[in-house]
Structures are given as C-alpha cells and as structure tokens.
Amino acid sequence: MSHEKTQEQASEKVLPFRPPTRRRLHEDVADQLRDAIFDGRFVVGEKLPPERELAEEFQVNRTSVREAIKVLEGLGLVAVRQGDGVTVRPRTEASFDALPAMIFHGNHIHLALLSEMVEVIAPMLLEMGRLAIERHTPEQLQELQRLRDQLAGTDEDRHAVLRDIVVLLSDMTRNTVWQMIARRMRAFLAAAPMDVARRRYGRDPARHLPRIDACLASLERGDRDAAVRELQGIIRQIYEAMLHDAHNAENGGHTE
Amino acid sequence: MSHEKTQEQASEKVLPFRPPTRRRLHEDVADQLRDAIFDGRFVVGEKLPPERELAEEFQVNRTSVREAIKVLEGLGLVAVRQGDGVTVRPRTEASFDALPAMIFHGNHIHLALLSEMVEVIAPMLLEMGRLAIERHTPEQLQELQRLRDQLAGTDEDRHAVLRDIVVLLSDMTRNTVWQMIARRMRAFLAAAPMDVARRRYGRDPARHLPRIDACLASLERGDRDAAVRELQGIIRQIYEAMLHDAHNAENGGHTE
DNA sequence: AATGTTCCATTGGTCCAACCAATTGTCAAG
DNA sequence: CTTGACAATTGGTTGGACCAATGGAACATT
Numbered sequence: 001m002s003h004e005k006t007q008e009q010a011s012e013k014v015l016p017f018r019p020p021t022r023r024r025l026h027e028d029v030a031d032q033l034r035d036a037i038f039d040g041r042f043v044v045g046e047k048l049p050p051e052r053e054l055a056e057e058f059q060v061n062r063t064s065v066r067e068a069i070k071v072l073e074g075l076g077l078v079a080v081r082q083g084d085g086v087t088v089r090p091r092t093e094a095s096f097d098a099l100p101a102m103i104f105h106g107n108h109i110h111l112a113l114l115s116e117m118v119e120v121i122a123p124m125l126l127e128m129g130r131l132a133i134e135r136h137t138p139e140q141l142q143e144l145q146r147l148r149d150q151l152a153g154t155d156e157d158r159h160a161v162l163r164d165i166v167v168l169l170s171d172m173t174r175n176t177v178w179q180m181i182a183r184r185m186r187a188f189l190a191a192a193p194m195d196v197a198r199r200r201y202g203r204d205p206a207r208h209l210p211r212i213d214a215c216l217a218s219l220e221r222g223d224r225d226a227a228v229r230e231l232q233g234i235i236r237q238i239y240e241a242m243l244h245d246a247h248n249a250e251n252g253g254h255t256e
Numbered sequence: 257m258s259h260e261k262t263q264e265q266a267s268e269k270v271l272p273f274r275p276p277t278r279r280r281l282h283e284d285v286a287d288q289l290r291d292a293i294f295d296g297r298f299v300v301g302e303k304l305p306p307e308r309e310l311a312e313e314f315q316v317n318r319t320s321v322r323e324a325i326k327v328l329e330g331l332g333l334v335a336v337r338q339g340d341g342v343t344v345r346p347r348t349e350a351s352f353d354a355l356p357a358m359i360f361h362g363n364h365i366h367l368a369l370l371s372e373m374v375e376v377i378a379p380m381l382l383e384m385g386r387l388a389i390e391r392h393t394p395e396q397l398q399e400l401q402r403l404r405d406q407l408a409g410t411d412e413d414r415h416a417v418l419r420d421i422v423v424l425l426s427d428m429t430r431n432t433v434w435q436m437i438a439r440r441m442r443a444f445l446a447a448a449p450m451d452v453a454r455r456r457y458g459r460d461p462a463r464h465l466p467r468i469d470a471c472l473a474s475l476e477r478g479d480r481d482a483a484v485r486e487l488q489g490i491i492r493q494i495y496e497a498m499l500h501d502a503h504n505a506e507n508g509g510h511t512e
Numbered sequence: 513a514a515t516g517t518t519c520c521a522t523t524g525g526t527c528c529a530a531c532c533a534a535t536t537g538t539c540a541a542g
Numbered sequence: 543c544t545t546g547a548c549a550a551t552t553g554g555t556t557g558g559a560c561c562a563a564t565g566g567a568a569c570a571t572t
Binding site: 050051052066069080081082083084085086 | 551552553554
C-alpha cells in the first residue's frame with residue numbers, strides 16, 4: 001500500500017508547521033474574484049469586466065487574470081465565451097471543490113449552506129463506515145486502534161486525527177471513489193475554521209471515544225450489525241451537534 | 257424559480273443538436289495530458305516534461321501549455337512547484353470532476369472504477385430520494401409526473417429524461433449541496449457512452465416505469481414509507497443491472 | 513569523511529506587445 | 543422588415559524576455 005508519497009506522508013506525523021505555500025498571483029486574483037462572486041458583487045448571469053480591465057484593476061498582467069479565470073472556470077463558477085465575455089454561472093453548477101470557499105468566507109460562515117453540507121456528509125459517512133466495517137483488513141483495524149489512541153492522547157491535534165480516521169475509513173472500503181471523496185472531505189474539514197464553534201461550545205472530538213470504543217468492541221466480537229448501530233450513533237451525535245451549533249450561531253449573533 | 261439561464265434552459269427541450277463546443281488549444285492539450293496520466297504514460301510521482309518542452313511537442317505556445325496545466329492542477333491531477341516542475345499526484349487526490357475522464361477513456365471503459373462509482377452513487381440517490389419524498393412541493397410532484405410521462409413516451413431521449421429526474425429529485429430536497437451533486441451527476445451520466453452496454457443488453461430506462469408508478473402512487477396515498485421502499489427497489493434494480501453489465505463486459509471481451 | 517556553502521542550470525511565474533478569431537450590435541441596402 | 547456587410551468588443555494565441563525558486567554539483571569547512 002501507500003505508494004502515495006506526495007502529500008500522504010506529510011499527514012503521517014503531523015507537526016504544527018504549515019507549508020510556506022508560496023502564493024502565485026493568479027491564485028490571489030482567483031480568490032478575490034471568487035469571493036466577489038459569492039459576495040453577490042456579481043450576480044448570476046452577469047458578466048465580469050473584460051480581462052484587460054481586470055488586469056489593470058488588479059495591477060497584474062493579463063496573463064495572470066487569464067490563469068485566474070481558468071481556475072474559476074474549472075470550479076464551474078464562470079463560463080467563458082470568446083468575443084462575448086465571462087459570465088457568472090448559477091451556484092448549483094459549481095464544483096464540489098468550490099464548497100469550502102462558498103461556506104467559509106473569510107471570517108464569515110455561511111451557516112445555512114453549512115447545515116446543508118452536513119446533511120449531505122452525514123449519510124455519506126454512514127455508508128462509508130458501513131462498507132468499512134464489512135471490508136476492512138486486520139492491519140487497517142490495527143491502524144484504526146492506533147488513531148483511536150491518538151484521539152485519547154493529549155498532545156495531538158484531535159481534529160486532525162478525526163480527519164485521518166475518515167480517510168482511513170475510506171481506505172477500508174476498498175473503493176477508489178469513496179477514497180477520493182474522503183480526501184476531499186478532509187481538505188474541507190481542514191479548511192473549516194471551526195475553532196469558532198468549538199471555542200463557543202467547547203466541543204472536543206474526544207467526546208466520541210466511548211462510542212468509538214463500543215464500535216470497535218463490537219467489531220472484535222465479530223458483531224458487525226452492532227458496530228454499524230454504534231457508528232450510526234456516532235454520526236448522529238456529530239450531525240446533531242453541528243446543526244445545533246449552526247442554529248445557535250444563527251440566532252446568537254455572527255460568527256466573527 | 258429557474259433564474260438559471262445558462263445551461264438550464266438548454267436541457268429543457270433537448271434537441272439532438274450538440275453545441276459546437278468551440279475548442280480552445282489549452283483544452284486539447286489538457287485532455288491529452290490527462291489521458292496520458294490515466295493511461296499510465298506518466299507514473300504517480302513522476303514529473304511531466306518542462307513547459308517549454310511540452311510547448312514544442314504540442315506545437316503551441318507555452319502560454320497554452322500553462323493554461324492546460326492550470327486545468328490539471330484544478331482537477332487535482334498534478335502539483336506544480338516553481339523551480340522543480342509538475343508532478344503527477346496520486347489518483348485518490350483527484351477531484352470528483354476528473355472521474356468521467358478517469359472512467360470513460362475514449363472507447364475504453366474502466367469497468368472496475370465504474371463499478372465503484374455505481375456503488376457510491378446508489379446510496380446517494382437513495383438518500384436524495386428520501387429527502388425528496390419528505391420535502392417536495394405539489395408543483396414539483398406535478399413536474400415529476402410530467403417527466404414520468406415523457407419517460408413513457410417514444411420520441412424522447414429516455415436517458416436524458418432519467419437524468420432530468422435525478423436533477424428534479426435534488427431540487428425537491430431543497431438542499432443546495434445535493435443540487436450541486438445531482439448536476440455533476442447529470443454531467444457524468446451524459447458523458448457516459450453507455451450506449452455500448454445498452455445496445456448489448458437492451459436496457460431501456462422505461463423498464464423502471466412500473467416501480468416509478470408504484471412509488472408515485474404511494475406518494476399520492478400519502479404513504480411516504482412505502483414510497484421510500486419503492487424507491488429502494490428502483491435504485492437496487494439500476495444498481496444491480498449496472499454491476500451485472502460491468503461484470504459481463506469484463507469477462508466477455510472489451511467494450512471497444 | 514561529514515557537513516555546510518556557494519554557485520548555476522533548470523523550471524515555473526510574470527510581463528509585454530502584438531495579432532487572430534468569435535460575438536454582438538450597428539447601419540445601410542434591398 | 544429583413545438581410546448582409548462592417549466595426550467594435552472581447553477572449554484566444556503567439557513570441558520573446560526577464561524574474562524567482564529549486565535542486566544538484568562543485569567547493570570549502572570542520
């Protein structure tokens with residue numbers, strides 16, 4: 001396994017160092033345009049200013065603007081037509097990959113959309129876990145135990161551990177597509193500035209430990225149905241907590 | 257509703273005209289490179305030839321190569337590092353949007369991956385339908401009836417109708433994320449040259465009509481649980497048929 | 513021998529200044 | 543009113559130049 005040497009190993013033993021991620025001009029431009037679109041500064045169907053104008057506005061070369069627009073096009077946010085211009089596409093046509101930015105908007109959180117996202121992710125996790133319980137190998141189970149212990153530890157970034165668990169679950173399914181989804185999910189969760197909700201409500205991933213242990217125990221007994229039931233419990237717990245937080249935040253002032 | 261004028265209306269009354277899809281150079285380059293990666297002509301971790309070399313190879317300007325690489329980067333297929341080069345990333349890091357090309361490879365179909373895809377899509381459709389049954393409006397139900405009749409009709413492209421049904425279901429969920437997923441799904445299904453399997457096995461979307469009618473009947477009786485059960489039946493039918501086809505094709509020669 | 517330093521070729525990032533090509537609206541001819 | 547030619551607008555492509563980061567090789571230091 002694990003011939004993935006690119007970014008996989010980086011999250012093997014995670015230190016709190018963030019990669020210097022040198023920023024390229026077109027990325028900056030793309031981000032600003034993206035935010036402008038989500039802000040509603042450009043309405044759906046509206047045209048962006050012509051490239052030459054944007055280049056002048058951003059004080060960069062037209063090339064950088066063009067590359068930025070390539071990114072937006074890839075995200076499904078705009079449609080480009082020669083001779084006509086660049087028009088904003090409806091949100092529902094956007095790519096999955098655009099969701100993090102749609103939801104986490106600087107300091108602001110799009111709570112309604114976050115709730116909908118959770119509503120989608122929850123059943124996905126359940127199905128993924130169901131398959132994982134069915135198809136895992138002993139080695140993977142051992143690895144899961146290791147992560148469980150990390151979650152109990154005090155030095156670790158527990159949220160990072162939780163994300164790794166999700167990825168491990170997807171590996172257990174032996175399904176490439178689930179693996180892809182889980183990795184995108186990890187990116188999404190990592191991008192989430194959930195510290196806000198966490199600090200306010202004092203959530204800690206470690207609170208899932210009892211249920212996780214119960215699930216693992218069921219697995220070792222060979223009782224897969226019981227394991228699935230426990231899994232359902234865990235996911236419902238996470239699901240309801242997130243919705244609850246979102247609802248509270250919605251009523252109790254902004255998340256800034 | 258329906259302020260989405262970009263591509264929504266196009267699929268409203270679908271004529272068998274395919275848009276002239278003006279092809280840009282960088283798209284062609286991107287496609288070729290993408291295929292080369294999926295073909296294994298570039299191994300994971302390997303570096304692509306430098307931009308200048310590729311430009312010469314493709315007989316295009318370096319700019320076009322760069323824009324192509326932006327696209328691949330957006331799909332999560334490659335990682336770009338200044339001074340180092342462009343390296344191929346592991347498949348599991350790829351974006352959802354890369355899946356169609358990963359599976360439908362010119363004349364060839366990646367059957368194993370297609371099976372895994374179906375395994376993922378099936379439970380998604382089920383959950384989507386469940387929510388749709390819960391939350392639909394009378395107008396949407398009426399629209400669904402209309403589509404059902406189209407499916408029974410003889411003039412329509414029945415597979416297109418089926419895709420529209422999926423999108424309508426997602427609209428019924430009132431969940432933006434499901435809507436996004438469904439629209440990407442539609443694109444995926446539309447890109448699928450399933451004619452192959454269809455012709456070989458004589459599948460026709462209309463064969464789902466009895467179950468669809470049963471489901472709609474349950475809904476009108478107000479019996480949502482029964483409707484969900486019928487829905488499960490439909491999805492299982494589709495699911496098993498697809499897996500069956502894939503398995504048969506795998507054993508019975510190539511799909512070319 | 514091991515380690516740290518300097519230097520340089522390679523490679524992506526950005527810029528500029530043209531010109532090509534498609535789209536759209538205008539306006540005159542029919 | 544319709545048609546078709548024209549011109550302005552806007553994205554697409556090109557060639558060439560220079561900047562900036564990386565990684566390895568040669569070299570110096572310990």
